[in-house]
Amino acid sequence: MIVTRSLTKQYGAVLAVDSVDLDVRPGDRYGLLGPNGSGKTTLVRMLLGLVFATRGEIEVLGKPVPRRVSEILPEVGALVEEPAAYPHLSGRANLRLFDAAGPGGRRRDRRNRIDDALEQVGLGGIDRRPVKAYSLGMRQRLGLAAALVRRPRLLILDEPGNGLDPRGIRDFRQLLIDLNAAGTTIFLSSHLLGEVELLCTRVGVLDRGKLVLQQDLAELQAPTGRIIVESPDVSRAVALLDGRVEARTEATLVVRHDDPAALNARLVGEGIRVTAMTAQHRSLEEVVLGLTSAGSDQVSNRRPKAGPVGSEPDR
Amino acid sequence: MIAVELFKLVRRPRTWISIVLLCALPVAVAIFIAVTHLAPPPGQGAAFLSAVVQDGSLFPAAALALVLPVFLPVAVALVAGDSIAGEATSGTLRYLLVRPVGRTRLLAAKLVTVIVYVLLAVVSVTLTSYITGVALFGSAPPEAVGRPGNLQAGIPTGGVQAGGSATSLSGARLTVMQLIERIAGAVALITVSMLGVAAIALFLSTVTDSVLGAAFGALAALVGSEVLVTLNAAAVIQPYLPTRYWLAWIDFFRQPIFWRDIQRGFGIQAVYVAVFLAAAWANFSTKDVTA
Numbered sequence: 001m002i003v004t005r006s007l008t009k010q011y012g013a014v015l016a017v018d019s020v021d022l023d024v025r026p027g028d029r030y031g032l033l034g035p036n037g038s039g040k041t042t043l044v045r046m047l048l049g050l051v052f053a054t055r056g057e058i059e060v061l062g063k064p065v066p067r068r069v070s071e072i073l074p075e076v077g078a079l080v081e082e083p084a085a086y087p088h089l090s091g092r093a094n095l096r097l098f099d100a101a102g103p104g105g106r107r108r109d110r111r112n113r114i115d116d117a118l119e120q121v122g123l124g125g126i127d128r129r130p131v132k133a134y135s136l137g138m139r140q141r142l143g144l145a146a147a148l149v150r151r152p153r154l155l156i157l158d159e160p161g162n163g164l165d166p167r168g169i170r171d172f173r174q175l176l177i178d179l180n181a182a183g184t185t186i187f188l189s190s191h192l193l194g195e196v197e198l199l200c201t202r203v204g205v206l207d208r209g210k211l212v213l214q215q216d217l218a219e220l221q222a223p224t225g226r227i228i229v230e231s232p233d234v235s236r237a238v239a240l241l242d243g244r245v246e247a248r249t250e251a252t253l254v255v256r257h258d259d260p261a262a263l264n265a266r267l268v269g270e271g272i273r274v275t276a277m278t279a280q281h282r283s284l285e286e287v288v289l290g291l292t293s294a295g296s297d298q299v300s301n302r303r304p305k306a307g308p309v310g311s312e313p314d315r
Numbered sequence: 316m317i318a319v320e321l322f323k324l325v326r327r328p329r330t331w332i333s334i335v336l337l338c339a340l341p342v343a344v345a346i347f348i349a350v351t352h353l354a355p356p357p358g359q360g361a362a363f364l365s366a367v368v369q370d371g372s373l374f375p376a377a378a379l380a381l382v383l384p385v386f387l388p389v390a391v392a393l394v395a396g397d398s399i400a401g402e403a404t405s406g407t408l409r410y411l412l413v414r415p416v417g418r419t420r421l422l423a424a425k426l427v428t429v430i431v432y433v434l435l436a437v438v439s440v441t442l443t444s445y446i447t448g449v450a451l452f453g454s455a456p457p458e459a460v461g462r463p464g465n466l467q468a469g470i471p472t473g474g475v476q477a478g479g480s481a482t483s484l485s486g487a488r489l490t491v492m493q494l495i496e497r498i499a500g501a502v503a504l505i506t507v508s509m510l511g512v513a514a515i516a517l518f519l520s521t522v523t524d525s526v527l528g529a530a531f532g533a534l535a536a537l538v539g540s541e542v543l544v545t546l547n548a549a550a551v552i553q554p555y556l557p558t559r560y561w562l563a564w565i566d567f568f569r570q571p572i573f574w575r576d577i578q579r580g581f582g583i584q585a586v587y588v589a590v591f592l593a594a595a596w597a598n599f600s601t602k603d604v605t606a
Contacts, residue, residue, distance in 0.1 A: 048413045050604040073415035080413070084406025089326065101319045102414035146410065 001026050001154055001185045002047060007056035009042050016042040018209035019056070024187050024202075029180050031196035031217075032189040033288050034206030036297045040189040041081060043206065044158045047187075048078055061154060074103060077152035079160055083143020087132035091123060091142045094131060099149050117145040120175060122168075136163035144172070148179075155179070157188040161195055173199050197284045207292040221281045227260050229253045229267070230276040237272050254280070316416055320424040324432060333390045334436050338443040340386060341378030345444070349451040363568075367452055372491075374448025375441045375498055376568060379505055382440055383561065388537055389530075391509045394432050395516035396529030398425035399599065403524040403606035418600045426517065426592065433509045437502050489570070497572070501564035504580055508564075511557050511584040512537060514591035521599040524606045554579070557587050 002024035009017040017039045024030045034040050045051040047060055049069035058065040060072050085094040095114045099105070105113075118124050121141040131139065140163040147155060155176075161169050176199060180186050190196050196203060203220065205213040230252050231237055237253055238245050247254040257263045260279050267274055324330055345367070348354050354368045363377035399422070402408035411421060489497070516533035523529055540556040543549040553559055560580030566573035 045409075045603075045605070048409075049415075050409055050412060052601070052603055070415050070417060073413055076413070078410075078413045080409050082406060084410055086323065086405070086407065088328065097319055097322065098410060098414055101316055101411055101416050 001028065001061065002030075002187060003059045004047075005057045007043070007046065007058060008054050009039075009046060009051065010054040015209050017046065017053075020206070020209075020211045021214075022204065022211065023214065024185065026185055027180070027183075029176065029186045029199060029201045030188070031200035031203045032187070032206060033191065033193065033196055033203055033284075033292075034189075035292050035294065036191065038206040038292065039209040040206055041158055044078075044080060044156060044189055047156060048073070048076070048080065050080070074150060075153045077147035077150060077155045079143050079147045079157045081158050082162065083139050083146070085131040085139065085142060085146075088130050090128045091126050091131055091134065091138075091145075092118065092128075094142065095146055095149060098146050102150070113149055113151065114145075117148040120148055121145045122171060137165060137168055140164055141168070152184065154185045155187065157186070159190055160188055161190065161192055169195065193285045193288055203284065205288055205291050212291045213287070217284070220284065220287055223258070224280045224282055225256060225258055226280040227255045227257045227263055228276075228278050228280055229255055229263070229274060231267070231272060231274050233272045236270070237267060240267070240270055240272065251275075316420050316424040317427050320428040321431060324428050330394075330432065330435075333393070334439050337382050337386055337390060337436055338439050341374070341381050341440065341444045342447045344378075344381060345374060345447045345451050363565075367448060369452075370454065371448035371450070371452030372445065372454040372494060373568075374452065375444045376501065376565075377448075378440050378444030379437070379501060379564070380562075383505060383508075387436065387440075387505075387509060388512050388534060390436060391429070391433055391512050392516045392530040392533040392537075393526070395429045395513035396520050396531075396533060397526045398429060398517055399520040400524050400526045400529045401520075403604070404526060406606065408606060409604055412604060419596060422517075422521075422596055422599055426513075429513045429517065430506075430510065433506050433513060437506050437509070441498060441502055497567040500567040500572075500577070504564040504567075504577060507581055507584045507588075508557075508561050511587040511591075514588045514595070515557075518591040518595040518598070521595045521602065555583065557583065559583065 002022055004020055004022040007017055007020045007022070008015065020039075020043060022043075032040055032043070042051060046053050047058060047065060049066035052066060060069075061075060063072050065072065085091070086097065089097070092114065095117065096110070099110050099114060115124075118126055121144045123138065123141050123145060131142065134142065140160075144157075144160065147157065160176075161172065164172060173195070176186055176188075188196075188200075197217070200217055202216050203213070204211055226246065229237065232251060234248055234251060234253060238248060241253075241255055244256045245253050246256055255263065260277050264274060264277055344364075348364070348368065352368070354365050356365060363373055363380055367374045367377050399408065402411065412418065416424075512533055515536055516529055519529035519532040520526075523532075537558055540558040544553055544556055544559055560576050560583060563576035563580040566577050
């Protein structure tokens with residue numbers, strides 16, 4: 001769906017994007033993560049033919065960008081940074097304008113798909129108010145509707161959750177999952193790790209222009225081989241599991257063990273009460289923060305602490 | 316795409332406000348003259364104003380002479396300077412381009428919109444001032460305006476001092492048809508002159524993301540040109556300055572029409588339009604859109 005080879009963008013002396021080999025497969029829900037200023041937006045703009053690469057190749061939907069971008073873009077829906085609209089026109093008039101600016105479609109089809117898109121993002125009952133009277137969340141929804149109007153095969157969304165309230169974020173996540181199930185590939189950039197963790201099946205991490213990780217989320221979150229046990233009888237459990245306990249507090253233990261069920265049976269067999277038991281997974285946050293430096297918006301003399309990273313990135 | 320751009324033009328309050336203001340200035344001038352009967356004497360003040368008192372149907376020419384030096388170029392520079400830079404500032408440029416709208420197509424649509432705006436502005440000023448002129452001063456039969464012996468032997472070549480000689484046209488009869496033809500010719504030359512301004516502003520609009528930067532840049536070029544036009548030392552380059560033949564449309568109101576400056580006016584504006592449109596296209600089609 002999206003393949004880049006050694007994609008590089010240089011602004012003067014600054015390497016905004018540095019030899020990125022992106023690989024987004026059909027059906028993916030791909031999350032591009034990275035601190036502010038890591039090159040996410042420049043990368044997204046290059047994929048859409050807005051910014052021209054200094055070096056490297058881009059293929060979207062199997063065709064080269066920017067050479068055949070006019071054939072590609074009708075099948076792509078995009079949200080690039082904040083949404084934008086003509087403020088003195090209504091939301092519907094804006095969608096009509098944007099849709100009419102692009103190629104194709106009979107008048108009735110166009111009207112129907114605009115209604116559908118507004119319905120999808122929860123703006124179905126929108127009135128004739130001009131966009132300048134919209135709240136931030138409504139503008140964001142309108143921007144998403146504009147991306148969805150053409151029922152694209154590929155959605156490229158830059159920070160799509162901005163300005164949405166928690167319910168809006170949840171609705172939007174569900175919408176993307178539904179669209180994905182219906183065959184739309186989704187590529188989104190975000191710095192909201194939690195959101196990406198909930199939504200995406202595959203992640204890439206950009207740090208200072210370089211792609212430092214690209215992997216399926218399920219692999220990244222593989223169990224760490226540790227089990228967290230909560231129990232009122234911590235001391236007896238420690239005595240029983242001596243040598244396997246890595247850390248303990250008043251009511252929890254971290255135990256080196258692969259099989260929660262077996263561990264549970266053993267503890268309960270010895271009469272040790274267990275309140276809760278979970279296999280420990282690496283969180284996306286740990287992985288990403290371990291791989292990336294502080295964002296460009298943070299100006300500090302101290303180097304960021306190198307976090308514990310269990311495994312090397314796959315490239 | 317052109318339809319979309321035209322829709323945006325007509326739905327934008329700015330378009331109509333600027334045109335109303337452009338039309339309002341000549342109307343205000345006409346009312347003052349009608350009330351006080353204090354027209355500037357021939358040779359002073361704006362072109363044609365002295366003749367208007369005798370023949371209201373000449374007022375469109377006077378009105379165009381009033382708005383041409385400042386107001387019309389300001390309005391045109393703003394609209395043309397806004398065309399790409401305005402979309403960049405509001406963030407809509409990137410959404411148009413990914414729709415997708417080809418960059419060349421977008422530029423062409425913007426150009427057509429600017430042409431429509433210029434025509435709209437010039438024609439509105441012409442029509443409202445004709446109505447105002449005839450209503451306030453009446454339409455005298457052309458021969459009645461005549462002041463025998465006023466037809467000057469040596470026609471002044473420069474447009475700037477033509478104000479005084481404007482009455483010279485009345486030395487000969489002008490039928491209504493002739494008057495309409497000549498006003499149409501003047502409108503055409505003014506429109507083309509404004510397109511020269513528009514092309515410069517459109518080019519600057521692709522260079523900067525600031526609407527004011529593009530508009531003021533184009534106006535600065537015009538002011539610079541005006542300064543050089545009046546500077547004898549710069550005589551070598553004067554024939555190539557964009558504002559050199561701006562007032563040549565006045566020659567349409569001479570009898571016979573004095574074609575030399577009119578043709579040069581059309582020629583030089585055509586060159587400016589072509590050069591700056593080519594530059595705008597070259598710049599815009601290779602530019603990183605980061606706004």
